[in-house]
Amino acid sequence: MRHVGGSILVALTLGVAHSVVAQTPAKIAVTSATLKEGETIPRQYTPDGRNDSPPLAWSGVPGSAKELAVICEDPDAGNPPPFVHWVVYKIPATAKGLPEALPIDAATKMPADVTGAVQGTNGFRRALYRGPAPPPGKPHHYHFVVYALDAPIAAKAGQPPLTRAELLDAIKGHIVGQGELVALYERTGPAQPEAPAGRGRGRGRGGN
Amino acid sequence: MSEQSKLISRRDLLRGVGVAGVAAAAGPVSILSTPDAAAAAEPAAAAAQAASAAPREAFENLTAVEADLLEAIVDRLIPSDSLGPGAREARAAHYIDRALGGALASSRQAYAAGLAALDRYAHASRGKGFLELSASDKDSVLMDVESGATTPGIFAGSSAQFFTLVLNHTRQGTFGDPYYGGNSNFVGWDLLGYPGVRTMVTPADQKALEAGQLKPNHRSAYDYEGFNKATARVESHAGDMKHGD
Numbered sequence: 001m002r003h004v005g006g007s008i009l010v011a012l013t014l015g016v017a018h019s020v021v022a023q024t025p026a027k028i029a030v031t032s033a034t035l036k037e038g039e040t041i042p043r044q045y046t047p048d049g050r051n052d053s054p055p056l057a058w059s060g061v062p063g064s065a066k067e068l069a070v071i072c073e074d075p076d077a078g079n080p081p082p083f084v085h086w087v088v089y090k091i092p093a094t095a096k097g098l099p100e101a102l103p104i105d106a107a108t109k110m111p112a113d114v115t116g117a118v119q120g121t122n123g124f125r126r127a128l129y130r131g132p133a134p135p136p137g138k139p140h141h142y143h144f145v146v147y148a149l150d151a152p153i154a155a156k157a158g159q160p161p162l163t164r165a166e167l168l169d170a171i172k173g174h175i176v177g178q179g180e181l182v183a184l185y186e187r188t189g190p191a192q193p194e195a196p197a198g199r200g201r202g203r204g205r206g207g208n
Numbered sequence: 209m210s211e212q213s214k215l216i217s218r219r220d221l222l223r224g225v226g227v228a229g230v231a232a233a234a235g236p237v238s239i240l241s242t243p244d245a246a247a248a249a250e251p252a253a254a255a256a257q258a259a260s261a262a263p264r265e266a267f268e269n270l271t272a273v274e275a276d277l278l279e280a281i282v283d284r285l286i287p288s289d290s291l292g293p294g295a296r297e298a299r300a301a302h303y304i305d306r307a308l309g310g311a312l313a314s315s316r317q318a319y320a321a322g323l324a325a326l327d328r329y330a331h332a333s334r335g336k337g338f339l340e341l342s343a344s345d346k347d348s349v350l351m352d353v354e355s356g357a358t359t360p361g362i363f364a365g366s367s368a369q370f371f372t373l374v375l376n377h378t379r380q381g382t383f384g385d386p387y388y389g390g391n392s393n394f395v396g397w398d399l400l401g402y403p404g405v406r407t408m409v410t411p412a413d414q415k416a417l418e419a420g421q422l423k424p425n426h427r428s429a430y431d432y433e434g435f436n437k438a439t440a441r442v443e444s445h446a447g448d449m450k451h452g453d
Contacts, residue, residue, distance in 0.1 A: 047357040049333055051348055104348055124355050133357035189360035208357075 026062045028179030030146050033057070034100070041142060041185045046131040048187070050101075053086060053129035057097035058146050062177045065093040065148035069171060071164055074132065074208055076140040078123065083208040084164040085142065086129040087120030089153055104128045118155065120162040123208060127161040132185035133208055139186035140208075148177030267301075269308040269316065277323045278304060280339055282378045284346050293395045300381030303390030307377070315373060322370035325363040332359060387430045394426045405429045 033055050034042055043049035056070065068091040073082035088098065091114050099111045102119065106127060110117050119127045134140040151174045153167075162170065267275040278301045286295035295301075308316045330338040330349050338349060352358050356368035363370065381390030383400065391397060397404060403417060404425035416422040429435045 047333060047352040048359045050345075051333070051352060104344060104351075124351070124357075126351065130351070130355065130357065133352075133355075136360055187360055 025148070025175045025178040026060060028058050028060045028146050028148060028177045030144060030179045030181040031057045031059075032144075032181060035144070035181060035183045037181055037183065039183060040139075041132055041183045046185060047133050051129075051131050052101035053098070053131075054144075055098065055100040056144060056146070056181070058179065059096070060177065060179065061093065061148045064150050064176050067091060067093055067149045067152045068095060069147045069149060069153070069167060070098060071143075071145045071147075071167070072129070073143050073145070073164065074134070074140050075143065076138075077134060077208040082143075082164075084123040085131060085208070086122055086144075087162065087164050087167055088117055089120060089162060089167055090155065091117040093148070102129060118161060120164070120167055121160065122164075134185060134187055136187045136189055139184040141182055141184055143180050143182050145180040146178065147171060147175050149174045150176045265302070267305040270301075270305045270319070274319065274323045275301065275305065277327060277338055278319070278374075280346065281326075281350065281374060282381070284343065284350055285375055285378045286382050292399045295378050295382045297392065298382040298390055298395045299392040300378045300390050302392075303381030303384065303388055304374075304377045306389040307380075312377065315377075318370065318373060321364055322367075322373070325358075325367070325370070326353060329353065329358050329362045329367070332362060385428050385430070387428045394424065397426075398424060405432070405435070407432055407434065 034045070035054050035056075041054070044052055045054040058068075061068065067089070069089040070086065070091065071084065071088075072086035073084050075082040077083040088102070091098070095114050095117075098114060098117075103110065106119075109115075119129070121127050122130055124130050132140060132142055149171050153162075153170050270278060279296060282295035282300045282304075286298075286300070288294040288297060304312065304319075308319060326349070327338050329352075330336060330341060333352070334341055334345055334349065336345075338346060341349065350371070353363075353367045354371040356366055358367040380388075383396040384390055385405075386392065386394060394404070401420065402424070403422040404427050406413070406425065409417070413422055
């Protein structure tokens with residue numbers, strides 16, 4: 001009996017392992033003209049500057065990709081972590097990157113190379129990029145993650161822009177490529193007092 | 209897309225007002241509009257043009273610099289668009305200015321410090337004073353002020369708290385009774401579809417109201433003899449705002 005049980009366990013384990021191997025995403029190389037891996041993010045891309053979204057570039061997207069998505073998240077903040085700074089999806093698979101300073105309002109058209117791309121809802125509950133604003137103390141890490149997807153994300157008319165959690169749920173099982181660039185940001189000086197209790201937008205930030 | 213954005217903006221705004229009424233409304237409602245939306249709004253543009261052509265009216269409590277900043281802020285918080293005039297046309301800044309000498313006197317110092325800090329933040333982060341920024345950059349600054357993401361040390365307290373203060377008072381100045389100096393020409397009530405204060409409602413009025421066809425009477429509560437300041441006195445929802453002062 002025990003022997004038979006062990007065989008079943010081995011078979012199940014192998015089956016799971018095979019499944020994982022089959023779905024391991026291809027490696028996408030993520031770079032930027034202005035962000036460098038492991039280095040400080042320029043002020044321009046933070047609220048200490050213009051708070052523009054940074055330019056990103058990538059290579060190594062698998063041929064089977066139908067769409068791309070990007071998330072910028074800070075695992076050093078959030079309640080629970082990560083705090084989400086940026087969500088972009090429905091990026092054409094042909095795109096080689098995202099240009100600098102995507103629109104901060106939905107009425108402005110996306111640049112030609114990424115026509116059709118949609119900015120999702122970030123941790124500030126806005127559908128745009130808002131850069132690093134960590135409380136003074138220690139540098140935070142900002143992960144710019146690029147996903148290649150083997151199927152387009154179904155977006156219903158009138159649907160609010162997806163959050164990170166909703167996007168990850170939607171692309172589960174469809175990630176055929178993935179890569180990231182990690183950059184840092186740190187602030188000095190006195191921390192701002194906490195926002196007054198009950199302000200919906202401030203809750204759950206945990207320093208970002 | 210542009211039209212949809214404007215409508216969403218207005219819907220959010222009206223939802224926020226609906227929660228707490230015209231006296232005061234607090235909450236995380238986003239009402240920043242889009243520069244394109246504002247630019248495309250012909251009726252609002254005409255109203256704004258008329259307003260700018262009028263001679264500058266003196267403020268009672270704010271300095272000229274503070275008044276200019278506040279006017280620019282309320283103009284972005286509840287902007288004019290195709291659905292009608294916004295907070296600037298409602299004279300929300302004048303309402304706030306007047307109230308800072310009375311009912312909102314306890315907030316005077318918060319305005320002095322907060323407006324100066326906001327302008328310092330605009331200079332430090334965007335290289336220009338708030339008044340010199342494009343509509344889009346003004347919105348970007350206000351979003352950072354709202355979220356408390358401004359550079360540490362520029363605001364003495366929480367920039368988010370200052371934003372909430374100004375937003376609440378802007379709503380009051382846009383949608384409150386015109387008696388208090390805002391809601392000029394009832395533009396706020398017209399935006400909401402509020403038919404006005406009535407001491408008597410006939411069955412015909414009720415039917416028209418339910419059908420959304422009751423014509424606004426454009427009357428302040430204080431236009432009625434039996435509705436004076438003593439009877440109008442109510443406790444504030446916003447903490448420091450008391451009517452009837």
